Amino acid sequence: xxxxxxxxxxxxxxxxxxxxxxxxxxxxxxxxxxxxxxxxxxxxxxxxxxxxxxxxxxxxxxxxxxxxxxxxxxxxxxxxxxxxxxxxxxxxxxxxxxxxxxxxxxxxxxxxxxxxxxxxxxxxxxxxxxxxxxxxxxxxxxxxxxxxxxxxxxxxxxxxxxxxxxxxxxxxxxxxxxxxxxxxxxxxxxxxxxxxxxxxxxxxxxxxxxxxxxxxxxxxxxxxxxxxxxxxxxxxxxxxxxxxxxxxxxxxxxxxxxxxxxxxxxxxxxxxxxxxxxxxxxxxxxxxxxxxxxxxxxxxxxxxxxxxxxxxxxxxxxxxxxxxxxxxxxxxxxxxxxxxxxxxxxxxxxxxxxxxxxxxxxxxxxxxxxxxxxxxxxxxxxxxxxxxxxxxxxxxxxxxxxxxxxxxxxxxxxxxxxxxxxxxxxxxxxxxxxxxxxxxxxxxxxxxxxxxxxxxxxxxxxxxxxxxxxxxxxxxxxxxxxxxxxxxxxxxxxxxxxxxxxxxxxxxxxxxxxxxxxxxxxxxxxxxxxxxxxxxxxxxxxxxxxxxxxxxxxxxxxxxxxxxxxxxxxxxxxxxxxxxxxxxxxxxxxxxxxxxxxxxxxxxxxxxxxxxxxxxxxxxxxxxxxxxxxxxxxxxxxxxxxxxxxxxxxxxxxxxxxxxxxxxxxxxxxxxxxxxxxxxxxxxxxxxxxxxxxxxxxxxxxxxxxxxxxxxxxxxxxxxxxxxxxxxxxxxxxxxxxxxxxxxxxxxxxxxxxxxxxxxxxx
Numbered sequence: 001x002x003x004x005x006x007x008x009x010x011x012x013x014x015x016x017x018x019x020x021x022x023x024x025x026x027x028x029x030x031x032x033x034x035x036x037x038x039x040x041x042x043x044x045x046x047x048x049x050x051x052x053x054x055x056x057x058x059x060x061x062x063x064x065x066x067x068x069x070x071x072x073x074x075x076x077x078x079x080x081x082x083x084x085x086x087x088x089x090x091x092x093x094x095x096x097x098x099x100x101x102x103x104x105x106x107x108x109x110x111x112x113x114x115x116x117x118x119x120x121x122x123x124x125x126x127x128x129x130x131x132x133x134x135x136x137x138x139x140x141x142x143x144x145x146x147x148x149x150x151x152x153x154x155x156x157x158x159x160x161x162x163x164x165x166x167x168x169x170x171x172x173x174x175x176x177x178x179x180x181x182x183x184x185x186x187x188x189x190x191x192x193x194x195x196x197x198x199x200x201x202x203x204x205x206x207x208x209x210x211x212x213x214x215x216x217x218x219x220x221x222x223x224x225x226x227x228x229x230x231x232x233x234x235x236x237x238x239x240x241x242x243x244x245x246x247x248x249x250x251x252x253x254x255x256x257x258x259x260x261x262x263x264x265x266x267x268x269x270x271x272x273x274x275x276x277x278x279x280x281x282x283x284x285x286x287x288x289x290x291x292x293x294x295x296x297x298x299x300x301x302x303x304x305x306x307x308x309x310x311x312x313x314x315x316x317x318x319x320x321x322x323x324x325x326x327x328x329x330x331x332x333x334x335x336x337x338x339x340x341x342x343x344x345x346x347x348x349x350x351x352x353x354x355x356x357x358x359x360x361x362x363x364x365x366x367x368x369x370x371x372x373x374x375x376x377x378x379x380x381x382x383x384x385x386x387x388x389x390x391x392x393x394x395x396x397x398x399x400x401x402x403x404x405x406x407x408x409x410x411x412x413x414x415x416x417x418x419x420x421x422x423x424x425x426x427x428x429x430x431x432x433x434x435x436x437x438x439x440x441x442x443x444x445x446x447x448x449x450x451x452x453x454x455x456x457x458x459x460x461x462x463x464x465x466x467x468x469x470x471x472x473x474x475x476x477x478x479x480x481x482x483x484x485x486x487x488x489x490x491x492x493x494x495x496x497x498x499x500x501x502x503x504x505x506x507x508x509x510x511x512x513x514x515x516x517x518x519x520x521x522x523x524x525x526x527x528x529x530x531x532x533x534x535x536x537x538x539x540x541x542x543x544x545x546x547x548x549x550x551x552x553x554x555x556x557x558x559x560x561x562x563x564x565x566x567x568x569x570x571x572x573x574x575x576x577x578x579x580x581x582x583x584x585x586x587x588x589x590x591x592x593x594x595x596x597x598x599x600x601x602x603x604x605x606x607x608x609x610x611x612x613x614x615x616x617x618x619x620x621x622x623x624x625x626x627x628x629x630x631x632x633x634x635x636x637x638x639x640x641x642x643x644x645x646x647x648x649x650x651x652x653x654x655x656x657x658x659x660x661x662x663x664x665x666x667x668x669x670x671x672x673x674x675x676x677x678x679x680x681x682x683x684x685x686x687x688x689x690x691x692x693x694x695x696x697x698x699x700x701x702x703x704x705x706x707x708x709x710x711x712x713x714x715x716x717x718x719x720x721x722x723x724x725x726x727x728x729x730x731x732x733x734x735x736x737x738x739x740x741x742x743x744x745x746x747x748x749x750x751x752x753x754x755x756x757x758x759x760x761x762x763x
Contacts, residue, residue, distance in 0.1 A: 104137075139161070148171060188210055218259060267317070277300070289327075360411040371401065411431075429463075445475075445478070448471040452471055521554050532547045571587045595607060626663060629651035637677075648674060662703060665695045669688060712728035732748060
């Protein structure tokens with residue numbers, strides 16, 4: 001290592017030339033005589049910067065040397081800069097810093113003076129010599145805080161920079177700066193700068209090379225050095241070599257250095273439990289994970305796992321982008337996976353992954369019970385060997401499901417590949433709510449069929465009924481209403497045969513949804529009234545509230561406005577009593593629809609916005625898109641067509657993405673209404689016709705009624721009376737078929753107006 005020292009007889013502003021020393025310390029010193037008070041000097045002394053990086057390789061030593069060479073921050077340190085000392089030469093377990101102190105004293109102390117042998121005396125002498133010197137001291141590769149404390153200059157104007165492979169705690173007043181990987185552009189620039197001029201570089205190939213290097217400075221440096229050492233290679237050759245290695249760390253070598261060796265220094269400093277945690281984390285396929293998942297992988301207790309994770313964080317073998325959410329750099333993952341393959345058996349790894357998959361199933365079940373409290377459950381097998389996360393409320397549970405959605409999806413994939421079939425069927429049931437909430441019923445549907453078949457094969461009728469309910473929901477979201485009704489009727493028969501009232505209630509509630517979507521309001525009403533009578537005897541407030549809400553919807557579509565209002569008010573009261581937010585905003589949504597039908601557009605807007613504000617606290621994308629689409633309908637009536645178009649278009653995009661064709665038809669029709677309200681009936685016509693075509697195809701009776709009626713009005717606006725009459729008659733006929741009397745009346749008025757050649761009143 002090199003050092004430079006100012007000749008004390010010369011001007012402090014003109015440092016002497018650099019000289020060599022075996023001590024490995026460089027200096028950059030200002031003249032003595034800084035007369036700030038002791039408190040200010042002490043604060044400056046404690047202004048430490050600990051650079052860590054990614055278990056080595058992020059450039060901490062280089063950064064420290066750069067600070068020394070640059071004279072500190074903003075040029076404020078203009079004297080000596082000590083670019084050392086050999087803290088790394090001390091005992092890696094945190095032994096005596098005598099060697100580093102001796103090095104410092106030989107640089108600064110008077111020549112020929114014998115140095116003390118006692119650590120405390122060496123420290124005292126170092127601090128006395130540093131007292132009046134203004135320096136920037138770089139302590140490179142410190143292993144622990146105790147090593148550093150003895151090397152601090154005390155009450156001195158000297159500033160200290162400490163680099164370390166681990167986070168150093170217990171240094172009061174220190175400011176920690178963790179070095180991360182480079183941004184892509186900076187990583188490319190580093191590679192190009194290291195390569196120099198040579199004409200063997202292609203920027204796109206360099207971008208791929210630094211990506212494979214994980215944007216880690218040392219890995220990039222090694223890759224560039226390897227290319228420089230092979231005079232016949234181009235960046236294409238290096239990229240091919242790195243890619244052919246399948247991401248193996250042994251490809252990141254340059255003849256003298258390997259990245260694996262740098263990582264090994266940090267790994268071998270860990271204890272047995274910490275090493276186990278590091279290796280097992282590499283088995284986790286997710287980008288992020290929590291401590292409970294790691295405890296499942298290792299079989300350790302949660303407190304022991306958290307202690308180990310903290311040590312991995314301290315040694316930069318792990319990152320924590322958000323509280324209690326951890327991630328592993330790609331290169332470290334590859335290194336940890338190689339250790340797992342070397343040090344653990346295939347049986348151990350398989351058992352760890354089984355525990356992880358079981359943990360995610362059980363934790364998701366706990367969360368989903370809060371998010372969807374009314375579902376009839378097939379409970380997963382218990383996991384008494386692990387600790388499940390606790391959720392304070394429904395929002396915490398829902399957020400956990402969102403944070404872990406990728407990992408939960410991976411869990412399903414793992415069960416699909418590895419089984420057993422029972423665990424897959426349980427996981428599919430638990431995660432159906434999540435898949436629906438995130439708008440992925442297509443992912444669940446084939447697995448739900450497989451689950452229902454499994455429960456039939458093993459003779460578990462209750463579990464089969466619940467799987468059929470889940471399958472019915474998926475069918476409904478794909479607008480296959482007859483299939484949904486068939487699956488849910490079969491589930492209802494099983495529930496009645498089993499004498500399971502809870503399951504029977506859920507079957508009735510679920511079957512009412514496709515009955516409503518196909519316009520079978522009378523059947524729906526009769527089922528709900530029978531069930532409500534039983535619920536009132538049982539006293540289940542949540543289920544009573546759901547029944548009131550469904551009955552309100554039924555009476556609304558039967559144009560029985562007073563009955564609909566009564567049931568909605570009862571539902572809102574009961575949902576509020578049990579603090580069920582989902583039920584509250586669902587009821588508000590329905591009350592807003594009632595307001596539209598009675599001509600209260602402003603009241604409808606207020607109810608929709610209140611419902612939306614509650615729904616925004618949750619994360620069900622389907623519900624949010626539906627509320628926004630419904631709000632758009634109220635805004636059209638108020639003349640706010642621009643906002644209505646924006647809301648309806650965003651909803652349309654979402655429903656198309658998830659394959660919800662019924663809501664896609666509604667959104668198309670709403671967009672057409674907005675154009676017509678803005679005086680653009682010509683643009684509205686193809687939208688209404690597209691909505692009607694889609695509604696016919698999926699047998700969505702209520703949507704056929706609305707789309708045909710709106711198509712009639714748009715054609716009438718543009719002077720196409722014959723087409724308008726045909727659409728009006730279709731709307732009238734379907735309205736009468738499903739018992740929608742108000743819709744039939746408005747269609748009759750339109751037909752009469754067309755036949756009498758006069759414009760109808762919109763209704």
